[in-house]
Amino acid sequence: xxxxxxxxxxxxxxxxxxxxxxxxxxxxxxxxxxxxxxxxxxxxxxxxxxxxxxxxx
Numbered sequence: 001x002x003x004x005x006x007x008x009x010x011x012x013x014x015x016x017x018x019x020x021x022x023x024x025x026x027x028x029x030x031x032x033x034x035x036x037x038x039x040x041x042x043x044x045x046x047x048x049x050x051x052x053x054x055x056x057x
């Protein structure tokens with residue numbers, strides 16, 4: 001995926017979903033890795049990430 005998007009200004013949500021489906025992983029993992037590796041800024045596509053909230057007993 002990273003080599004396919006290198007130099008592109010736009011990444012479509014549908015591309016993230018397709019790649020994640022082919023790899024059998026969650027789209028949030030793809031977005032997180034692209035952000036971590038610097039291929040995607042920190043804010044775009046964050047809506048694909050699942051937010052978890054921890055509660056203490």
